[in-house]
Every structure is written in structure tokens, then in C-alpha cells.
Amino acid sequence: MKIALTKKQPWKKWTAITTFTLLMAYAGYSVSGKAIKSVDLNQLSFQTVARGDLDIYTNAYGEFSSAKERLLTAPALGKVSEILVRPGTKVTPETVILHLANPRLVQEVNAANGQLAQQLAQREAFKYEQQSERLNYQGRIADIEAEIEKAQLELSVNENLMDLGVSSKIELQRAKLAVKQQSRRLGFEKKKYKQFIEMQGHQLTQRDITITQQQAQVNLLEQQLDDMKVKAGINGSLQTLEIELGQSVQLGQSLAKVGSDKELIARLRLPQNQADQIDINAPVLIDTQKGVIKGHITRIESVVSNGSVLAEAVIDEALTSNARPALSISAQVFVKHQQATTYIKQVPGFRPRSKQSLFVRDQFNTLIQRDVTFGELSQNKLVVTSGLEPNEEIVSSDTQQYSQYHKLNLTE
Numbered sequence: 001m002k003i004a005l006t007k008k009q010p011w012k013k014w015t016a017i018t019t020f021t022l023l024m025a026y027a028g029y030s031v032s033g034k035a036i037k038s039v040d041l042n043q044l045s046f047q048t049v050a051r052g053d054l055d056i057y058t059n060a061y062g063e064f065s066s067a068k069e070r071l072l073t074a075p076a077l078g079k080v081s082e083i084l085v086r087p088g089t090k091v092t093p094e095t096v097i098l099h100l101a102n103p104r105l106v107q108e109v110n111a112a113n114g115q116l117a118q119q120l121a122q123r124e125a126f127k128y129e130q131q132s133e134r135l136n137y138q139g140r141i142a143d144i145e146a147e148i149e150k151a152q153l154e155l156s157v158n159e160n161l162m163d164l165g166v167s168s169k170i171e172l173q174r175a176k177l178a179v180k181q182q183s184r185r186l187g188f189e190k191k192k193y194k195q196f197i198e199m200q201g202h203q204l205t206q207r208d209i210t211i212t213q214q215q216a217q218v219n220l221l222e223q224q225l226d227d228m229k230v231k232a233g234i235n236g237s238l239q240t241l242e243i244e245l246g247q248s249v250q251l252g253q254s255l256a257k258v259g260s261d262k263e264l265i266a267r268l269r270l271p272q273n274q275a276d277q278i279d280i281n282a283p284v285l286i287d288t289q290k291g292v293i294k295g296h297i298t299r300i301e302s303v304v305s306n307g308s309v310l311a312e313a314v315i316d317e318a319l320t321s322n323a324r325p326a327l328s329i330s331a332q333v334f335v336k337h338q339q340a341t342t343y344i345k346q347v348p349g350f351r352p353r354s355k356q357s358l359f360v361r362d363q364f365n366t367l368i369q370r371d372v373t374f375g376e377l378s379q380n381k382l383v384v385t386s387g388l389e390p391n392e393e394i395v396s397s398d399t400q401q402y403s404q405y406h407k408l409n410l411t412e
Helices: 010-035 103-164 169-227
Strands: 036-040 046-048 050-066 069-073 078-083 096-101 229-231 236-241 254-259 264-271 283-287 292-305 308-315 328-345 355-361 366-378 381-386 393-395 407-411
Touching: 050 366, 050 381, 096 254, 103 169, 169 229, 264 283, 264 292, 264 328, 283 308, 308 328, 328 366
Parallel strands: 036 407
Antiparallel strands: 046 393, 050 264, 050 328, 069 254, 078 096, 096 229, 236 254, 264 308, 283 292, 283 328, 292 308, 328 381, 355 366, 355 393, 366 381, 366 407
16 A cells, blocks of 8 residues: 655745744834834923922821810809800800809808808907906906005005104004005006906907808808809800700809810821921911911820821911811921922822832933832922932823833924
8 A cells, every 4th residue: 555645845834934023023113113102392391300408398187276275164053044155156254154043052152141240240249248358357457556556655654654753663564565465466467467368369369260261151152153153264255065954063064165266276187107207396387278377386295096196286476367266277397407308399190208100301302211209298399219310300291191101202
């Protein structure tokens, strides 16, 4: 049996190789054509990379709050009998917010006043009693002084008679003794009178102390009764009212809160990653939507909540017309002064703390795509940490449609 062998045809192999080479060349040509694309210069916007000293500010958000706040509490047990002011109303220190009623307190005030009046009357009566006792002492002293005068008279007579030889010596000695005894008696009586006066003074002081204590009790009760008319105490506005009409309240229970309107502070939430770099007294620029006012940081809390740290800033300038408690605000807080910093102006699409691909213009009027790393954004200036040099030009307009090209040729 004869077997027929097929003869190999080498031209087919070379045809396939040639076809593959042509396809690869076409693909390379196509890719090469896309790698360098021409773009009209007038369709693009550019900005120049700058270098210099830069104050770094961080953005913060928050609200105004009253610098002065006063919590109004119940001065005694009572029931809310009348509410005169509602939250949001402007108030002065003498503005009555509400009335509390307590009949028992009224009764206690009347009883304390009655007891005080009784003690004052008793003090006056006691003063007359003391005066009478002093007169009795003075009468006894006067009697002794009269006895002394009588004894001295007898002594004088006896001395004269003694000179005439009529009186005896014993009579003279008796007269002298009588004068001496009465004189000593007068001295003792005067000492007793002096001590009696001092004792009366102490007794009167004791009664005065009792009256003073009772007066203080009366003043306290009357002040409590007057405080049942709950007053604002400061200039500002009523911020909260925590009770209702007819509600019974306990001593010290919170009733309302009043806050100042003209004296405000800014409560700001600082980014956690920058809060530890901010110093006390750091300058703050506060935007109220009707203007920018200056302030400075006075307090920074150490507790982190939802990625932010609470801080307070005091206002250093006049407030804008819309400033009020609870007004939402934005602010820029000074972080540090950075020297010899590379930066560009912020434009839409450039994100702080990110790495992005940008087109950079070279000396041959070609745009080269380059990776650029950005740092902080401060007052519309974006810090460049790597990828750009000063005086280089970058495309600031949207080039998303050319992101697949590494190079772009500029044409006019």
C-alpha cells in the first residue's frame, strides 16, 4: 500500500510572523500616538509655584456662646404661679422671669418679724430696768457721802472741843473712826457700782446679739420671699426655661438659665491631629458670615470627641451685627509660622494632605504628568511637600480627560 506524504510549506510560517509584526507595530504606533497628545494652550489655566514664609492656619468650626451665664434656682419650696418671660427674650438684671408662691414662707416671715419686734420692746424695757437699778446704786452712794459729811462735821466739832478741853479723847477717836469707816464704805460702793455698770453693759450686749441674730433671720426669710420673684440678674437673654406653670419646685432646683448677648466667646472644634500644635493665646480669625473678627485661644480641652478637641476663644474686636449665642461660625486658628515653604494657591480639585498627579510645564513647552504631594491648606494657600519646585508652572484647570497621557504638547 502506497502512503502519500504532505510536503511542508514554509511560506505560511513567515506569513504569520510578518502579520504579527505588523500588528505589533501598529499597536506601538497607536500607543505612541496617544502618549503625546496636542492640547490648545488657550484651553488651560496655569499657576506658578511660589516659595516663602507662610503662616499655617487650621480650619475650625463652632458657635458663639455667652461669656457670662447665670443659673436661676429656686430659693425655697414653692409652686410656679406666673411665668413672665420666655426663652429668647432680652432681659436686664431686674427683669422678673417668674413668680413662685409659698404661703408657709410668708407666715414664717411674719412670725420672725413679730419675734424681732418683741425682742426690741424687751430690750427697751430692760434698759429702763437698768437705769432704775443704777439710780438705786447712786442713791446709796449719796447716802454714804452724806454720812461721811456728818462724820466729818462731828470730827471737826470734837477737834474744836478737844482744843478747848471740853471733849474727851475717846470721842475724838470715835469721830475719826466714823469718818474712816464711811470713807471705806463709799470706796467699796463705788467699786460695786462700776462693776454693776459693766455687768449691765454685758447684759445689754447679750440682748443686742440676740436681736442681731433675729434680724439676720428676718433678713434671710425676707430675701427668700423677695427671691420668689425670680430675676435675671444680668444683662442678656433668657436661654432656657426648665419649668412649667403650676409646677412644684424644691429648694435649689434649676429653673432657667440667662446668658449675656454682648459678651460672647467662641467655642471651636479643632482637628485632633493639629490641636496639640496650637498654643494658648494663638490668634483666631472668626467668620460670622457678616464679617471676620479677631480673637485668641484661651482654653483647650484635653478630651477628644469625634476626632476633634473643644477650645474657647475670646473676642478681641467689636462683634458683627448678627453675633448672638448659638450662632454657627467658622474660624481659622494659627498653628505655626513656617519658613521657606513651597506652596500654590488653592483651586478646586487640589486636596490638602493628598497625593495627586498634575501636569507640569517644562522648558520645551510640554506638559509632563508628575505625582505631587500636598500638605496643609492655610488661608487659601496649599503647601507642597514634594513633587514641585519654586517657579515651576502647573496646570490649574481640570485635566481629568488627559489623565491617561504622560505627556501633552501645547499648541497655540
